[in-house]
Amino acid sequence: MIEPAFAIYFWAFLLLYGGVMYAISPSARSEASFFSGSDHAGRPASEWALMCSIFISWIFAKSVTNAANLGAAHGVVGGLAYATYWLSIPVAGIVIYWLRTRHGATGLVPFLISRYGRLAALAFTVAILIRLYNEVWSNTAVVGAYYGNAGEWTFIASALLFTAATLTYSLKGGLRSSIITDVIQAVLFVFVLGTVLFLVLPKHGVGTLLSVGDFRLNAGVDLLLVALLQVVSYPFHDPVLTDRGFITREKPMLRAMIVAGVLGFFCILAFSLVGVHAKLEGLPTGDNMPGAVALAFGTLPYLLMTVVMIMAAGSTLDSTFSSVAKSIGRELPMLAGRTPGPRAMVIGMWTMVAFALLGNLPMIAGTDILKATTVSGTMVMGLAPVFLLAPLVRHSPWSFHLAFWPGITLGVLLAAGLIPQSWAIGDGKYALLLGTNFYGLLICVTGFLLPVIFQRLRGNHA
Numbered sequence: 001m002i003e004p005a006f007a008i009y010f011w012a013f014l015l016l017y018g019g020v021m022y023a024i025s026p027s028a029r030s031e032a033s034f035f036s037g038s039d040h041a042g043r044p045a046s047e048w049a050l051m052c053s054i055f056i057s058w059i060f061a062k063s064v065t066n067a068a069n070l071g072a073a074h075g076v077v078g079g080l081a082y083a084t085y086w087l088s089i090p091v092a093g094i095v096i097y098w099l100r101t102r103h104g105a106t107g108l109v110p111f112l113i114s115r116y117g118r119l120a121a122l123a124f125t126v127a128i129l130i131r132l133y134n135e136v137w138s139n140t141a142v143v144g145a146y147y148g149n150a151g152e153w154t155f156i157a158s159a160l161l162f163t164a165a166t167l168t169y170s171l172k173g174g175l176r177s178s179i180i181t182d183v184i185q186a187v188l189f190v191f192v193l194g195t196v197l198f199l200v201l202p203k204h205g206v207g208t209l210l211s212v213g214d215f216r217l218n219a220g221v222d223l224l225l226v227a228l229l230q231v232v233s234y235p236f237h238d239p240v241l242t243d244r245g246f247i248t249r250e251k252p253m254l255r256a257m258i259v260a261g262v263l264g265f266f267c268i269l270a271f272s273l274v275g276v277h278a279k280l281e282g283l284p285t286g287d288n289m290p291g292a293v294a295l296a297f298g299t300l301p302y303l304l305m306t307v308v309m310i311m312a313a314g315s316t317l318d319s320t321f322s323s324v325a326k327s328i329g330r331e332l333p334m335l336a337g338r339t340p341g342p343r344a345m346v347i348g349m350w351t352m353v354a355f356a357l358l359g360n361l362p363m364i365a366g367t368d369i370l371k372a373t374t375v376s377g378t379m380v381m382g383l384a385p386v387f388l389l390a391p392l393v394r395h396s397p398w399s400f401h402l403a404f405w406p407g408i409t410l411g412v413l414l415a416a417g418l419i420p421q422s423w424a425i426g427d428g429k430y431a432l433l434l435g436t437n438f439y440g441l442l443i444c445v446t447g448f449l450l451p452v453i454f455q456r457l458r459g460n461h462a
Contacts, residue, residue: 010147010306014158017310018165021318024184025169025177034174034345035326036247045179047252050244053182054260056189056315057240058089059267062138064312065145067268068289071275074220075213079272081220084227085234086264092235093257095387096245107246108236109331115390116400122335123404124237127380129327131237135320136163136359139313144363145288146306159363166314167356170321171349175243178318189311190267192304197270199301200277200293209276218428226430229437230377233384233407239323240316321352378433379411381441385448392452402447410440 028034037045045053063082070078099105103114112121140159141150148154169177201209215221235241245253275289283292294305325348330340382404393399413419414436423439424431 009303011158013303013307014161014165014310017314018161018168021165021181021184021314022169022172025173025181027172028174028176028345031330031345033176034348035322035330037175037179037244038247039176044248047248047256049179049183050248050253051256051260052186053179053315053319054089054241054244054257055263056182056186056312057178057244057319058086058260058264058316059189059312060135060139060316062142062313063268064271064309065142065288065290067272068275068278068293069285069287070220070223071272072278072283072285072289073275074223075276075279076210076269076272077213077215077220077224079269079275081224081227082272083265083268084224085231086261086268088231088235088238089241089261089264090258091231092241092245093254093261095236096242096257097250097254099387099390100246100250105246107331108239108242109334112386112400113334115393115395116386117395117397118335118337120397120400120404123401124383125327125331125335127408128237128239129324131380132239132320132324132327133355133359134362135240135316136355137361137363139316139320140360141363142288142309143306143313146291146302146309156364160360162310162313163317163356163360166317167321167352170318170352174325174345174348175247175319175322178315178322181318182315185311185315189308189315192308192311193267193271196294196301196304196308197273200274204277204280206273208280209273212276212279216428217426218431220428222426222428222430222434225425226377226434226437229434229441230381232388233381233441234377236383236387237380239327240319243323243326321355324355325349325352327351378414378437378440379408381410381437382407382444382447384441385445389445389448392449396451396455398451399448402450403444406443406447407440410436410443 026033026039029040030038032038032042033040063085067079067082070082072078074081096105099108099111103111105111109121109125112124140163143162144150144155144159147158148156169181173180213220245257247253248256271290274293278285278289278293281293281296283289283296286292290305290309291302294302325345328351329344329348333340333344385403386400410419414433419432419436421432423435425435425438
């Protein structure tokens with residue numbers, strides 16, 4: 001992995017990262033600052049800060065790694081497939097804009113309570129808590145991979161040190177701290193990413209890199225179609241994204257999400273070219289193609305790639321901590337019909353600590369980071385009709401449950417390998433994933449509409 005003579009620089013940067021982020025993080029003096037990201041004067045985050053925050057928070061460390069891995073496996077088609085997930089951001093922005101302007105929604109959980117009932121909101125909350133749990137290990141594992149192989153003490157120690165550093169400044173400022181550090185992380189990420197690409201792209205030329213890959217169903221197009229199916233549901237179970245949709249005025253929020261989505265799409269597509277470069281160079285495929293490519297260029301590029309991953313992982317992890325604090329500290333009492341109490345911030349902080357500790361258990365055990373995206377995206381496919389078709393219902397708990405639970409069931413069956421092969425579309429690596437998402441989405445939409453049709457038929461006969 002790292003040459004012993006240079007190892008100190010990698011560990012020193014990890015410590016420097018934690019110290020700098022803590023120094024620039026503002027202290028949250030109120031719940032509005034800790035949970036909603038406003039400053040000491042009560043002003044919300046600016047449109048520029050919000051855009052940077054959404055952009056870098058969604059450039060997960062695991063996403064950058066997955067993009068390069070897919071580029072190595074399928075050429076530019078793999079990168080395009082993964083970049084398509086970033087269209088989720090404009091989709092979320094448009095839906096949240098509609099919820100806020102037409103229905104006065106203050107958050108997804110309050111909206112679900114009013115439209116589908118408390119049980120529906122509770123089921124949704126459990127789903128997003130699972131999502132947040134996955135965000136911890138899947139990002140810390142990526143950082144650990146730059147310090148050692150999975151299971152080695154350097155792998156685990158660096159991942160835990162990174163977690164501790166991020167948790168420390170997250171406890172200091174909550175969402176306000178996350179947004180402020182996101183701006184710095186976004187600027188540094190773009191600069192270092194540009195430097196890394198400058199080292200890689202001239203070797204073969206952009207034209208050559210973009211020509212690698214075949215637009216065939218069994219050559220990555222099946223994953224592209226999966227992404228297109230999942231973008232209509234995937235963003236709604238990610239509070240890192242949706243929480244930011246309710247902290248500024250509607251129009252600046254919408255503009256920030258559209259710009260962040262477009263920028264994220266092109267950044268991920270560009271980074272997948274690192275994997276395409278590896279494919280052309282004949283480097284052996286693996287779970288960490290960015291690291292393999294950087295190491296082939298030498299120690300300095302490898303250090304730069306480590307910086308990229310720490311910036312990406314840190315921006316996601318601090319947002320994860322602030323989102324889980326809000327979910328438990330403020331939204332859980334709503335589900336019980338109570339107003340959040342004065343200890344909401346304290347409860348949120350202890351929740352951050354618990355997730356930091358328990359969320360790293362899968363990292364220590366070792367698991368496939370791509371599954372954190374594809375499997376969870378399948379499980380929440382039922383959220384597409386719940387939000388996109390919400391104008392069709394006034395209050396219909398059955399519509400939620402008949403859409404949501406079939407998606408959860410199919411996601412679990414897919415993860416367990418129990419979906420029949422007859423559901424597959426094509427014969428590629430993601431054929432069964434594509435079939436499950438296509439047929440599953442049809443089932444979820446049908447389940448959502450059945451109570452609506454029944455209500456209208458009953459109304460006509462009344």
